[in-house]
Amino acid sequence: MKKSTIAAAIIVVWGIASVLIGIKDPILVLYTGFPGWIAATVIAYFLCAQEEKEEKSRTGGKGGTVK
Amino acid sequence: MIPKVIAIVYLIALLGVGLVYRKGVKTRLDYYVAGRKLTPLVLGLSFATAVTGVWSYIGAPGSGYAYGVPEFASFAGWIPGVAIVAFIWAPRVRKKAAELGTTSFTGFIRDAHGGGYALTALISIVTMAAYVLTFVAALKGLGVMFSPVLGVSYVTALLICGVVIIVYSLMGGLRAVVFTDIVGLGFMIITFGTVIWLILSQGGIGAVTARINEFNPELLHPPTGAPYGATMAGIWISFLVLYVFYQALPHYWHYYISLGETTNKGAAIFTLVATASVCMVPFFIFTGIAGHVLLPGVLEDPDTVMPMIFQTYANPVIFGLFSIGVFTAIMTTFDGSLLATTACVDELFLPLYEKRGQTEAQKLRWGRTIMVALWAVAVIWAVTSPPALMVKLLVLGWVGLSAVVAGPTLCYFIKPGTKWGAFSAILVSLIVLVVLSVRGLLGWIEQAFVALAVSIAVYYIASAIERKVSPSSQ
Numbered sequence: 001m002k003k004s005t006i007a008a009a010i011i012v013v014w015g016i017a018s019v020l021i022g023i024k025d026p027i028l029v030l031y032t033g034f035p036g037w038i039a040a041t042v043i044a045y046f047l048c049a050q051e052e053k054e055e056k057s058r059t060g061g062k063g064g065t066v067k
Numbered sequence: 068m069i070p071k072v073i074a075i076v077y078l079i080a081l082l083g084v085g086l087v088y089r090k091g092v093k094t095r096l097d098y099y100v101a102g103r104k105l106t107p108l109v110l111g112l113s114f115a116t117a118v119t120g121v122w123s124y125i126g127a128p129g130s131g132y133a134y135g136v137p138e139f140a141s142f143a144g145w146i147p148g149v150a151i152v153a154f155i156w157a158p159r160v161r162k163k164a165a166e167l168g169t170t171s172f173t174g175f176i177r178d179a180h181g182g183g184y185a186l187t188a189l190i191s192i193v194t195m196a197a198y199v200l201t202f203v204a205a206l207k208g209l210g211v212m213f214s215p216v217l218g219v220s221y222v223t224a225l226l227i228c229g230v231v232i233i234v235y236s237l238m239g240g241l242r243a244v245v246f247t248d249i250v251g252l253g254f255m256i257i258t259f260g261t262v263i264w265l266i267l268s269q270g271g272i273g274a275v276t277a278r279i280n281e282f283n284p285e286l287l288h289p290p291t292g293a294p295y296g297a298t299m300a301g302i303w304i305s306f307l308v309l310y311v312f313y314q315a316l317p318h319y320w321h322y323y324i325s326l327g328e329t330t331n332k333g334a335a336i337f338t339l340v341a342t343a344s345v346c347m348v349p350f351f352i353f354t355g356i357a358g359h360v361l362l363p364g365v366l367e368d369p370d371t372v373m374p375m376i377f378q379t380y381a382n383p384v385i386f387g388l389f390s391i392g393v394f395t396a397i398m399t400t401f402d403g404s405l406l407a408t409t410a411c412v413d414e415l416f417l418p419l420y421e422k423r424g425q426t427e428a429q430k431l432r433w434g435r436t437i438m439v440a441l442w443a444v445a446v447i448w449a450v451t452s453p454p455a456l457m458v459k460l461l462v463l464g465w466v467g468l469s470a471v472v473a474g475p476t477l478c479y480f481i482k483p484g485t486k487w488g489a490f491s492a493i494l495v496s497l498i499v500l501v502v503l504s505v506r507g508l509l510g511w512i513e514q515a516f517v518a519l520a521v522s523i524a525v526y527y528i529a530s531a532i533e534r535k536v537s538p539s540s541q
Contacts, residue, residue: 004331008154011338015147019307022143023300026136027276027287029143030353034346037146041339044150048335 003051007044014040070216070387077391078231084246088239094427095434098240099170099410100325103161105245107153107326107333108340113248113399114322115344116255120400121208123348124258124393128355129370134294135286138352140303141295142345148310149341152323153334156314159480160323171410172317175324176475180486184418189493190472191411194317195441197468198408202445203452205401209394210449212374216390222450228394229449233442236402237435241325244402251399252344254392259347261377261385262354269361272353278360286356295512305512309466312519315476316469321407409438466511467504470518471496474526488530496522 018033210225292302358372474492500518
C-alpha cells in the first residue's frame with residue numbers, strides 16, 4: 001500500500017475514532033480528539049514527504065506524482 | 068482608544084495589500100483564480116480561515132453558550148472532510164478546471180457537463196441569491212462589531228469596512244483575498260493563545276469543567292443534540308457526513324479551481340495547516356460554554372459571549388486584536404465569496420462579451436463592474452435593515468446550497484451525468500429545500516440531507532433519461 005494512502009487513512013480513521021470519543025464524552029475530545037488530529041496530520045505529512053523522497057530517488061530527481 | 072488605533076491601522080494596511088497585488092492582475096484568470104498558481108500551503112492557510120470564519124469567533128462560542136457541547140460535533144466532522152478534499156477532491160477539481168480552462172464554479176459545472184446557457188443561468192442565479200444573503204449578513208456583522216470599536220454609528224462602520232473590502236478585492240483579486248485570509252489566521256492564533264491563557268488562569272480545563280457542571284450539568288451532558296438534532300450520537304455522525312458534501316460550496320470550489328499543480332505531500336501540507344486551524348475552534352466553543360461561569364448575569368444575545376469575555380478578561384491591546392480578528396473573519400467570509408460569486412455571475416455575460424468582440428482587458432473591467440454591483444446591492448440592503456449579527460444565516464444558507472449542488476459536483480467525479488441531469492438535480496433539490504424550509508418541516512440538518520439525497524438521485528435519473536432520449540449526450 002502507498003504511504004500517501006496510509007496517511008489519508010490515518011486521518012480519516014482518527015476522525016471516526018474522535019467522533020466515537022465525542023459520543024461517549026464530548027469534553028474528552030478537547031484532550032484527545034483534536035490534538036490527536038493534529039498529530040495524525042503531522043504523521044501523514046511525514047509519510048507523504050517520505051514517499052515523495054523515495055519517488056525522487058527512484059525516478060532520478062522528479063518526485064511526487066503531480067495531481 | 069487602543070482598539071480604535073489598531074483597527075484604523077489595519078484598515079489602511081488592507082488597502083495597501085490591494086495596491087501591492089494590483090500590478091499582477093492583467094486577465095480574468097489572474098483576477099479570479101490568481102493565475103491558477105496557488106500552492107497547497109497558501110491554499111491551506113487561506114482555506115482554513117475562510118472555512119471557519121466568523122462562525123469560529125462568534126457563532127460557535129455563542130451556540131456553546133446557548134446549548135452546550137453539541138457545537139463540538141459541528142467541528143469534529145471537519146477534519147476527515149478536509150482530508151478527503153485535500154487528497155482526492157481538490158486535485159481532481161484542479162486538474163479538470165485546468166483542462167476546461169474555467170475560472171468559476173458555474174463554468175466548471177457547465178463545461179464539465181457539456182455546456183448550456185440554461186445550466187449557466189440556473190447555477191449563477193442560485194449562487195448569487197444564496198450569497199447576497201451572506202454579504203448582507205457579513206456587512207451587518209461588520210457594522211455591529213465595529214461601531215463601538217471605531218466610535219461611529221452602525222451605518223458608518225458598515226460603510227467604512229465595506230468600502231475597504233471592495234477596494235482591495237477590486238484591485239488585487241484572489242491574491243489579495245488569499246493574503247488577507249492568511250493575515251486573519253494570525254489573529255486567530257492570537258485569540259487561541261488568549262483563550263488558552265484564560266482557561267489556564269481559571270485553573271485549567273478540569274477546573275472550568277467542574278464549575279460548569281456545578282452551574283448546569285446539562286451544558287456538558289445535554290439530554291438532546293439541540294439545536295442540531297434529537298440525539299448527541301446522531302449529530303456527531305451527521306456532521307461527519309455533512310462536511311463531506313459541504314465542501315461542494317461554490318466559494319470553496321473556487322479555491323480548488325485556483326490550486327496549482329500539487330502532489331500527495333502538498334495534500335498533506337494542506338490538511339495539516341487546515342486541521343491545525345480548525346482544531347483551535349473547539350477551545351473557543353469551550354470558552355463560550357464557560358461564559359456562564361466567567362461572566363456575571365445572563366447574556367441576552369449568546370453571540371456576544373466571546374466579545375464580552377475578551378472585554379472583561381483581556382487587556383485593551385488583546386481586545387483590539389480580537390476585534391480585528393473578528394473583522395478579518397467576517398471579511399474573509401465576505402471577500403472570498405464575493406469574488407467567487409462575481410466569477411459565477413460573470414459567466415452569464417460571456418456570450419455577450421464574445422458577441423461584442425470584447426478584449427481581455429474589457430472583460431476584466433466588466434467583471435469588476437459586476438463585483439461592485441453585487442457589493443452595492445448588499446450594502447443598500449444592509450444599511451436599510453436593522454443591525455443584527457445574523458451569524459446563523461451564513462451557515463444555514465451554505466449548508467442548503469452545498470446540498471443542492473452536491474449532485475453535479477461530488478457525483479460528477481464518481482460517475483459523470485449529463486447537462487440536463489445537472490440542471491434538474493439543482494432545480495428539483497432547490498424546490499424541495501425551499502418547500503421544507505418554508506413549511507418548517509424537519510430540522511435544518513435533516514432538510515439538507517433530504518435535499519442532498521434528491522440532488523444525487525435526480526442527477527443520475529435525469530442523466531439516464533437524457534442518455535436514453537438522446538444517446539449522443541455526454
